Amino acid sequence: MKIITRYLFKEITVNVLLITLALIAMFSFFDLIQELESLGQGNYGLSKIILFVVLSAPGHVYEVIPVAVLVGCMYSLGQLARYSELIVLRVSGISVYSLAVTLLKIGMVFAILTFFVGELITPLSEKMAQRIRIKATDSVIVQDFKSGLWVKDGHSFVNVEEVLADTTLLNIHIYEFDDKFNLRTVSHAHKGLFEDEQWHLKSVSQTHLDKDSNYVQHLDKATWRSLIRPELLNVLLVLPEKMSAWNLYAYIEHLAINKQKTTRYKMALWRKLVYPLASLVMVILALPFAFIQQRSTGASTKIFIGIMLGILYQTLNQTFVHLGLLNDWAPAFSAITPTALFLFGGLAMLHHIDKR
Known part of the structure; x- marks a missing residue:
């Protein structure tokens, strides 16, 4: 089983990293196009625009890792199914749930990576990026009112x-x-x-x-x-969703002391705690697709399905955040529900595959 774990880890990790790199390149390209509109404002030249885009990249890494894990797992497992390697594993006595446990170990690595990037790298890089932009364009931090x-x-x-x-x-x-x-x-x-x-x-x-x-x-x-x-x-300087959990907690305490509304920041804090777990949910969701139409479904179809599910997950996340803010739902409920829905969907499909 250790040999199988190492083999799956190698295959899945390489594909996940390649997909992550591709998604980061795409988002960075969009950032570059957007920032070029501010070219020439103050001292905001091309070199500082590129530096701003580079410093903004960790924030995109944090956002796309779960989607990359889903697409990477679906593609890797699809390739194994295509060449009948999954059938050989099943015939060898390895159950679907044993494969799920192995994939969860791989997903845990990316969950830890997501937490590390979101807590230690993104808040600092985002702050540096915004400060460089503000200083170069001779502007000030956006205020809540015209009076400041x-x-x-x-x-x-x-x-x-x-x-x-x-x-x-x-x-x-x-x-x-x-x-x-x-x-x-x-x-x-x-x-x-x-x-x-x-x-x-x-x-x-x-x-x-x-x-x-x-x-x-x-x-x-x-x-x-x-x-x-x-x-x-x-x-x-930094959006609540890109702040560290500790800074969010400290700011929530400050707002609470002054009897101000904390819902948005509590929502962001709960998302920071739940979001890394999405990588674990994605590997569970990806596994059943490896056994569905193993030979008839091509790699491009697997990637397309994975991207659509990833978009659906991000859309649900944003939808529940906005609905939670509008309807004053419990922040924990709004943050956990999209991930829980995908988890239940993945477990239900796994159970169906195992009973076939």
Whole structure:
């Protein structure tokens, strides 16, 4: 059985990696075409566009691995069936479920790879890519409103007009309220830098609103302690789906403390936890197709079916995310359901094949 495992591992891994490379090349080509529209903005030249596309590639790797595993397994097993190698394995006493266990070991390798890329590589590369683009095009991070970014920080509401790629804040407005939500202080700072666990503000103007008198205070420098951290501002650079699970958890905690809606980020966190398991589900789904019309179904048909199922899986994932956000479903339910449906479908087909 060890020889068979090594043989299957070699055949499937090579095909999965080739398909992954092909899909990454396709998505990178689309990224390149899209970024060429911004060519010439600021210092955004061809070399920086290519660097942006290269740094964006790990995010695509994370997205396409399950699809590549499905297509690669279907093609590899289809080739084994075509040359009657699967029949020889069955005649030798190896059951369908034994083959499934062997494939699960292979799928586990890609599940770990998916988790590693999604947790350690994609968040960093995506952040670097966005910072390079922002700096080169002389732009700022996209804001939630025309007036800039608004953040609730305890009893304060903070408005930042611009956030630079290095998380430097420009034109900061801080509105501080008391326990009864009476406005007590309005502060404006021209610039803010984060050092030594606090923000260092420059060119500060503070308006104090007391019961008896109001007065304005001007300071060249001031410090500001806040729950807002650069890593939280990095959320503006990286989509929630491409953040690490740890950063998502930290940001959810921040939103919860400030009694803000966390559904989107909880959804992204659950997807981060469930998505690597998709590689295991895909190998289970691919196995029954190896025994269906073994000789009449060509390799191109297998690849086409695999790609269609992969597209269906990604579509279901996105559909359940949007439906979950619209209908306020439990994030765990929205994240798990598409993968669970494919798993049940694969197990049902395996059971049918085994009973034939």
